[in-house]
Amino acid sequence: MTTDTPHATAGRPADTAALVAAIGARFERLPLCRWHVTVRLIIGAVTFFEAFDQLLIAYALPELRAEWHLSTGQTTSLITVGSVGMLFGALLSGRLADRIGRVKVIAACIALSGVCSLLLTLCSSPGPFMALRFVQGLAIGGEVPVAATFIAEITRAHKRGRFVLLYELVFPAGLTACAVLAWWLMPLLGWRWMFGLAAIPGVLCVLVVRCVPESPRWLADHGRHEEALATMASIEAKVEKITGEPLPQPAPAAPVARESHARSGLRELLTGRYRKRTLVVCALWFCGYFVNYGISSWLPTIYGSRFHLDLSDALLYSTVTSCAGFLGCLVVALTVDRIGRRHTVTWCLGGAALCLLLLGLFAGGSASSVLIWTSLSAVFFFGANICLYLYTPELFPTRMRALGTSLGGAVNRLGVILGPIVVGAVYAGGALGTVFVTLAVVALVGSLTAGVAAEETSGRQLEDVAP
Template sequence: MTLDAPTAGRHPDAAALAAAIGARFERLPLCRWHVTVRLVIGAVTFFEAFDQLLIAYALPQLRAEWQLGTGQTTALMTVGSVGMLAGALLSGRLADSLGRVKVIAACIALSSLCNLALTVCTSPAPFMAARFVQGLAIGGEVPVAATFIAEITRTHQRGRFVLLYELVFPAGLTAGALLASWLVPLLGWRWMFGLAAIPGALCLLIARCVPESPRWLADRGRHEQALETMAAIERKVERATGAPLPEPAPAAPAARAPEGRSGLRELLRGRYRRRTLVVGVLWFTGYFVNYGITSWLPTIYGTRFGLSLSEALGYSTVTSCAGLVGCLLVALTVDRAGRRRTVTRCLGAAAVTLLLLGVLSGGSAVGVLVWTSLASVFLFGSNICLYLYTPEIFPTRIRALGSSIGGAMNRLGVILGPIVVGAVYADGALGTVFVTLAAVALIGSLTAGAAAEETSGRQLEDVAP
């Protein structure tokens, strides 16, 4: 075993130690330990996704109960996304400074406390304040969790492993849709947020079961702790597999980090500037289109086609379930197809589907249901791939920050998508809504095809030294 605990006294520099730890992760077979960690972190991400979508299903009742106009409705819908944007930017810096696991645990605890606060709100102002703070937690947890899972996974079939974890996010969206479509008409929106507070107990499970990323520990100069944590992981994997681990392959030559590690400035210069711009465009366009559709669907079904609340929520749930299918298909094929090709094709197919919807099938609720469900297959598939791709293209020292930039552009798309759709829809131009969204999806597809770098089959330290 190379660079194990007995050799820690030599204190190799962070870059060399990180390279050696990367080589040690490469020899770990996927086993029960990986699955356990993935399930624990996945449960957190599941419930953060669950919390994120609940506002769309509470909104019809909130509009009636508090007599909200269009402007107030839009504010209630988007304030959480503003918080998520701020949370994404803040969490990346915190996770690169304080550690991945601490930030993840704090986010789930804060989100659950906000759900309790939402249950007692009696007017829009305190509700929006609680949703903003909850947005900080949701926006902070998701990119940091994606970073952590990428850092504990070897190159072989990394795409499948990471995306099968990331499936918990759309699964959380789907579960939220299913529960809300049943619970809100039956008991009201307060019960929905009350039940969503229960998963806050997961922060205790994280502290007990999930180790800090050895790659991060090495990068922060905590060499002995990095080695001890890596050795403990290897012992657990050996117990899980019942066989000794093979010797790690020789570590690749270590590239030193730039002097005075510059954080955000490093993301915007040299080799990482183009990567930052590309993933920013992809996150923005994918989520602009996705949430431009899903946030307004229940309202469109009710006001445009006269469906009841239960019918509108049921139709919207079908679209969310279709998106989950797209995520599963991408998870199973991304290692073979490649990241760039997957995103390019999915966004391109979504653009074609939405264009056809805008031109041909916007005149009936069933037509909107069929075509938006098909578009969601492609949009969810593209967006989930970004959770895999983004942590791969940045080095450990700025990986969480780079992922959080993607998360912030995600949130910007989530904010502006519903606003633009609401403005266009206010004029009654439903077909124009879908044509506009098709154009945005096409921009994302062209960007991925022309400028994204392929990372399939490459070790993290090789992709981003």
């Protein structure tokens, strides 16, 4: 193992730039091994259960409507209040993670989410339930983009897409597990038991704090040079022990000069070279999740009220769609390094638009046709959405990577909020076909945006993409 990284301690900008570049070069020489997989599994377990918590409301909703005699407006509020919390949580967590560190924010979010799940089991009316869902949304919206940022920062450029997206598969896996367990347990035990089970993973916060090191890239960028060097050396020692071979020398790394407003956060995201990137990824996040949650939040209710399926069958049909989406995520994870980020998002959103358009115009007359075409579309829009968790952190520098990723996460919450609202409003008028045509148009807008304006980042080191 070599330790020829600049040993700066004064925290001057030139020293910091040199150390950030050197840390990046040292990560590039690390072979992917059990250390990476272990960290990915720990953070992945956190993200898995956050996904479980996020979608649980959709499967509890039919029972909650009956128990509390909810109107359509109240039902929509129950669906969207958590997403409003996620919007604010994403914005707050990005700023916090860029200031105090990635690992601290991830651990705090999972602890808060677990406590909220436990308290939700005690609710007996919509008011307290919605308040707790808002707070839980803060935690879920905060954890997911920061976790994506952290995983990107510990991974080298070679096959980064495959490695990161195999981690990101835990999110749709959590959604799928939620669907399967809800289909099985909800009719037997009721919604309170489901939220009680969702509280258990809160203890993972202890494992995160004890076993996951802070990002050396973040430590170096914040002038904590000795900590960055020590953490990087510790990681290298573990990798050498696991592989049984000495590490190669890191490639020479030239520091990139920062612009004068490099610490201004949101202002820099919206000016200079990063403005176009920010606007493009925000549009992609919005379109992808507008479609995703416009469909998934209402499917159980549509199957029950429109096609008169019982609760078990409605949940089973929705579960099939979630499983199809997971398959799409897996295909994207295995192919994104060859196809590229830009083409993946373009063609996936385009495929979703085509499926939904055909469903809306020709195939919405039966539950089975809705099942088939929504499942096909889920293969595509799940694939596009998971790619954004890889693509967005690559576009921004370490000093504001979490903020940039979280801003995308916040905008996706706008899609998550507005998607169910728009679907609810259109569906209230009885126009099921119009629902799917509307979603098709949104997916097409996202596809065109990616095809025309997105930049390609495949195979490039983070510091080269975003100095």
